[in-house]
């Protein structure tokens with residue numbers, strides 16, 4: 001592809017005319033013009049292996065997804081107020097992937113919208129305002145979603161915790177406040193404390209929202225029993241349990257299709273987004289018949305674009321590809337291989353403090369042997385890896401976590417290449433000095 005605008009012109013225009021908070025990855029930004037499978041390709045034709053993009057789930061510009069969108073776009077795209085088969089076909093296919101208890105779907109266009117609706121459902125049904133959420137969690141850019149996103153309100157430019165939000169400590173069994181075998185119960189006990197505290201002010205909790213693995217928080221894998229206990233406490237109060245599967249869903253875990261299944265719980269509401277449309281804006285709220293019934297107050301929930309035939313055709317095709325290409329099993333195989341390789345690398349380079357995750361949702365921390373986080377080393381590593389043709393992203397409250405959540409077509413050879421390049425960079429002077 002050719003671009004008629006120079007990189008400087010694009011940067012200058014962005015600075016002047018696009019939102020000031022729009023960020024760019026890397027100090028020398030990439031000019032990406034094409035995607036293919038696990039690769040992104042820049043204007044010079046240079047290919048980058050993408051380990052960061054969990055939106056393009058079945059691979060960048062998967063031909064079947066492209067064709068599904070093009071074909072339906074050429075025939076009809078409209079709202080859900082007419083009879084159309086495509087929404088039925090997609091809903092039916094998605095419901096087959098969910099526990100039978102979750103049998104009603106609402107279609108929206110972004111993870112933020114999905115969580116906004118889920119929170120509104122919880123509040124409307126219970127007639128309460130109080131929401132519990134996890135520290136450093138991120139649930140989206142709408143007002144209600146921001147209010148439960150400590151990643152944002154406790155971060156740069158944030159104005160602190162809103163009145164009706166109650167934050168549970170990050171359930172980090174590696175560097176958090178509880179690291180023993182029973183840390184799941186200990187982390188969950190904070191929910192109990194909030195419930196007791198709410199009693200004093202004569203309030204009750206409307207619900208709990210939590211990512212099934214805390215992604216923006218640094219690929220945190222909450223310990224065993226965590227969600228089980230929290231769900232128990234919340235439900236004893238008549239509250240509603242929301243699982244945010246925007247990052248973790250659609251087979252990425254390998255062992256299970258949804259991350260909440262790893263914890264043997266069934267949420268009342270599940271929100272999904274990012275990978276659902278493989279890059280096309282498509283998000284979903286699944287809930288039980290009871291929730292759907294209670295939310296049916298007479299007021300219509302209408303969403304102009306939600307559930308349109310083009311989005312549904314794309315969503316259905318994504319599900320078909322996951323099955324046809326065996327991508328869940330692939331995530332388990334390649335993910336386990338890569339995780340073991342990373343653990344082996346940790347022996348060689350003690351700067352790697354922790355390797356964690358499931359399937360193709362992995363992360364590793366960089367820190368000293370005293371667990372002091374090394375954010376500059378994480379930034380250096382990501383920059384150097386880019387120079388070597390591999391895109392990686394950093395995150396976590398201390399910016400020292402490398403997140404690995406590639407398109408699911410990421411192959412064993414891709415994993416080997418990643419390890420090979422990591423070895424090169426880990427051996428460099430900067431990485432061995434800290």
Ligand code: PMP
Nearest residue numbers: 110111112138139140246247273
């Ligand atoms: N929930 C989680 C866990 C997310 O990571 C994100 C996006 N980073 C959202 C919700 C919001 O989704 P969107 O950007 O599509 O609105």
